[in-house]
Amino acid sequence: MFPRPSTHSKGILFSLALVLIYIITGKLGLMLAVPPGYASAIFPPAGIAIAVTYLIGRRALPAIFCGSLLLNLWVGYTASHHWSQLGLAVAMLIAVASSVQAWCGGTWLRRIITYPTTLDAPSDVVRFLLYAPLICLVSASLSVTGLFMLGLLDQHSVLASWVSWWVGDFLGLIVMLPFTLVFLGQPRPLWRRRLQTVAVPMLILFALLVLAFVTASKWERKESLTEFDGMASQLSEQLRVRLESQEAVLAQISALFTYQQSDISQADFRSFVKVTLDKYPMIYAIEWVPKIRQAERASFVARMQAESPGFDIREPGPAEQWLTAKIRPYYFPLTYIEPTTAQTQRVVGFDLAALDNRKMTILQAFKQNTAVVTAPIQLYLYSGHETGLLLMYPVHGYRYDGVVQTVLVNKDFFGALFARTASLLNVQLVEMESQAVVYAAVTDAQSDVVFSRDFKFGTKHYRLNISPSHRYYAQHRGWQSWSMLAVGIFCIGLVGSILLIGTGFTARVLAQVNEKTLALKESAVRFQEITDTLGEGIYVTDMHGLITFTNPEARRLLGWEQGALLGKSAHALLHYKKADESPHAEQDCVLCQVMRSGQAIKTSDEVFWRCGGQPIYMDVTSVPIIRDGKVSGAVVVFDDISSRKKTESALRASEKSFREIMEFAPIGMAIVSLEGRFTKVNQALCNIVGYTNEALVATTFQEITHADDLAKDLEYVQQLLDGKINAYQMEKRYIRLDQAVVWVQLSVSIFRDDEDAPQYFIAQIEDITARKHQYDEVTQEAYFDALTGLPNRRMLLSRLHQVHARLPHAKQAAALLFLDIDHFKQINDTLGHDVGDVILKEVSTRLQGSLRQGDTVSRLGGDEFVMLLPELTQRDDAEHVAQKILNSFVLPVQVNERSIHIGVSIGVAVCAAGTQVTVTEWMKQADIAMYEAKGAGRNGYHVYSE
Helix, strand or coil: CCCCCCCHHHHHHHHHHHHHHHHHHHHHHHHCCECCCCECCCCHHHHHHHHHHHHHHHHHHHHHHHHHHHHHHHHHHHHHCCCCHHHHHHHHHHHHHHHHHHHHHHHHHHHHCCCCCCCCCHHHHHHHHHHHHHHCHHHHHHHHHHHHHCCCCCCCCHHHHHHHHHHHHHHHHHHHHHHHHHHHCCCHHHHHHHHHHHHHHHHHHHHHHHHHHHHHHHHHHHHHCHHHHHHHHHHHHHHHHHHHHHHHHHHHHHHHHHCCCCCCCHHHHHHHHHHHHHHCCCCCEEEEEECEEHHHHHHHHHHHHHHCCCCCCEEECHHHCEEECCCCCEECECCEEECCCHHHHCCCCEEHHHCHHHHHHHHHHHHHCCCEECCCEEEHHHCCCEEEEEEEEEEECCCCEEEEEEEEEHHHHCHHHHHHHCCCEEEEEEECCCCEEEEEECCCCCCCCCEEEEEEECCEEEEEEEEECHHHHHHCCCCHHHHHHHHHHHHHHHHHHHHHHHHHHHHHHHHHHHHHHHHHHHHHHHHHHHHHHCCCEEEEEECCCEEEEECHHHHHHHCCCHHHHCCCEHHHHHCCECCCCCECCHHHCHHHHHHHHCCCEEEEEEEEECCCCCEEEEEEEEEEEEECCEEEEEEEEEEECHHHHHHHHHHHHHHHHHHHHHHHCCCEEEEEECCCEEEEECHHHHHHHCCCHHHHCCCEHHHHECHHHHHHHHHHHHHHHHCCCCEEEEEEEEECCCCCEEEEEEEEEEEECCCCCEEEEEEEEEECHHHHHHHHHHHHHHHECCCCCCECHHHHHHHHHHHHHHHHHCCCEEEEEEEEECCHHHHHHHHCHHHHHHHHHHHHHHHHHHCCECEEEEEEECCEEEEEEEEECCCCHHHHHHHHHHHHCCCCEEECCEEECCCEEEEEEEECCCCCCCHHHHHHHHHHHHHHHHHCCCCEEEECCC
16 A cells, blocks of 8 residues: 555655645646647646545545645736736636546546556556546536636637646546556555656656657747738838828928918818828827917917917816916917817817927927927827827928927727737837837737837837737647647557556566466475375386385385385386285286376275285375376375274174164164254154155155144254254154154254264154153143133142232233132032033133133132133223123023023132232132122122222
């Protein structure tokens, strides 16, 4: 078994090590994931978790849960750089799924592959490879379902995620189970040797596979970015053209004010810029912003009010209010703005000099005499809620200097350009001077910049960063490297399985060789020990009958030394003449015939001749030695049976004596098998049961035993078999062949062998029928009434004392009923004693019919009867019986065609449980009650009371 931690601290250290291994191998497995990061071809922790649970059971689950939880928290934080409840929920979900899969997988593996295991039987390996995919369905199904319900997976990616998850766990299991067993499995000697023969080759193959996978992944990633490079280059070029066109547009518009030798009206401005706005719809507005000195402010406002009533130079105030601009040396009022909409007209008159970010850009444009763009600013066209840029171009006009500017709303100007690729590309435009993000369309926060290009626009420098989104990778994912890795890992798992089978087979072969070698050595030693200590003589001959081996007992029996026997002809030396000393030809010798026939023989009437010429009677067995289908010799085993022959002779004499004794015995005798069948019987027994000898030995004692005596007899037999008794005696009845019943006195003993095992029964049977009948007659006269057959006074007193003895401890009462026939003397005197006897018999019959089984009715003498009721459920039961008796005498007694009505008087004495009263007192109470009944008018009953 797996080495159980002997102390609590070792258990904690093991759990911490398991958590650490889970996290490390999990991160390493995720390093092999195909971008965007959630399709790993192998997930080693899944295999480690199932393998460790297979080894030590549920004790591994807490560590597996903690390892999975920490790993997924780490992965989640790496992706978002912050903790969240959603991230914790995802980590908990996957940890629970991993723990459930580990428990199910470990338990299932223990059922199909008993542990400890060598995992080298092809059937075990095949079962493992077949059940591993089923085991790994658990985590993939639970986790992917949970992620889908949490909204982290869309329905289009569920199947791909589930398959990659399942494949990763499956490959992790088939690779990591052998590794885990190499380091932790039992039996340790075998798994320790497999470190070199299984683990190291698998590691080398895995390292080569990872190297090939990394190379293929780089090539595959490069191939997947080919379309991205084209898209990024095209977008960057379009952005460059779009930015440069804005400067050209402003330069063109500035000519309207530079070369026109008269004031430009709003209608002129609208007519001039309309073509530009139609051509460049991404421009939100084009504006004319003149420079007005303080001295010119009033005339300028008046002139503009003539054209646009309500015009004033304003600046933004609190709560999105517009206030009249404060006095300053000069102003830059927003004079004309196209297109003209309610939104754009809100900012007409807006003094750009009121805000430093706009004022500084205007001054810079005049200073450098070129187009200048602001930093990203909040546009008042949208009440300060939209970010955009103002591109300003200096103008030296007929009446006023100023700037023409385009208003570029970031979401419109840049968003329109990048909208069609927003789901595939992550785009970010950064102003390099301030590092401010001008525009960003990023769906994946942790995407690496793959394409970057710098621009100069409005004297500022910008950098466009573009990277592929997860969706781009998903649409352009190349599964070649992932498939290569998955197939490669599966092949490594198969190689590991083959190595397990091979190394196991080699280990078994070596073990068998060692076992056979040791067995051969032990066999040789055991053979020598057996032959040396065997109580029988053995010699071995070659195919020519020459002795090649003898054991000590053979040399002792034959009286020869080892050197005198080896190489000699066994027949010529030991078996050359018969018991009568006549020559014994070799061709007639049955032992020599074994060499010719190839058949074993056994004989008990052979004579060997000792060294001194003395004959020995032998029990001989000769077995041929067969090699390559041919007889190459013989093994002869012999034993001196001289003493056995004497014993057999004595036994035959003893058996003859036993048969004579049994045959002429005056009582029945039988040998009975353990099953009860008669095997030997004498004539006396046949006479007792009326069977012939042949018929009796064909039956069993159970068949001829009276049914009422069989159970007791069988109980004694079982005690004999169990060794509880050595013999038993009992009186029992046999059913003769003529169905007559015969009483016998049975004496039975059991015969056991030297090992105390029962062999058979010896039975002696004496006919006691006549004696039994005499005893029954004496008993009947002593205890029963001769006229009625009812128990007499002696029997009544015996039973009465028995009932009285238990009353102090009983829960039920008992009753005694004395009965006297009314006017019986008159019946005897008038009708005669013969009629009186008939009436007495009829009374006894009716009394017996009125009582329950277990009650006693007896005749004391004359016309007096006594009934004993030993168990009363209720005290009134005795009165019910008395009334029942009275009811039985309602009908007359028929005597010699005469109807005689009789009545009876009954005295009832109830003795309650626990009552302290003597038998004499009890009978006296019943007698008193009877006379009370007679005094009350007869033919009734009276219950005795104090």
